[in-house]
Amino acid sequence: AQSVAQPEDQVNVAEGNPLTVKCTYSVSGNPYLFWYVQYPNRGLQFLLKYITGDNLVKGSYGFEAEFNKSQTSFHLKKPSALVSDSALYFCAVRDMGDNYGQNFVFGPGTRLSVLP
């Protein structure tokens, strides 16, 4: 069964500094990987996904993530953080070979706080 770990419950960064939100995963086959963001009192919004091809994926709001197969990681990054980036971030994975909904697994979430 697949799993996702987000080792940091909370990440604090100063506005204008680069940010990284970490994600590692475990699947038996090849992964589809996703990042979602949840602003307060809102549903989840899709940021970006990795399917195949270029390991560096660019997404919404200036975010990008790098797929690293050897380290089974898919860390989310942004060169310059904004206060408005403060939110809850979820990493998710699905094994390419799986067809069922339960196998779309979300991590526990990382709360990002960008300080002015």
Added chain:
Amino acid sequence: GAGVSQSPSNKVTEKGKDVELRCDPISGHTALYWYRQSLGQGLEFLIYFQGNSAPDKSGLPSDRFSAERTGGSVSTLTIQRTQQEDSAVYLCASSLAGTGNPDTQYFGPGTRLTVL
């Protein structure tokens, strides 16, 4: 086009009462998911519908929970004899396909359920 909508946005009920939560997916999306999110926590998978296939109910926490999807579109999640531990935000998501494709899920704003 319209996104995923959910109703009601907030529901307060007394312990032991039944509640119905509604989800309207994006038109044309064949896959529909229900998740539960406790305060500040990650997403707990509940149930998955894909087209006319039998739903994947493996995430439903007890037989008090049920869901149906009529005409391949609107879905209703029913919780019978609600308990205080059912208090959470219930999120619905839809996607274009769930079989063999990198399905990006689009989430509704959620229904916040409070059981007194």
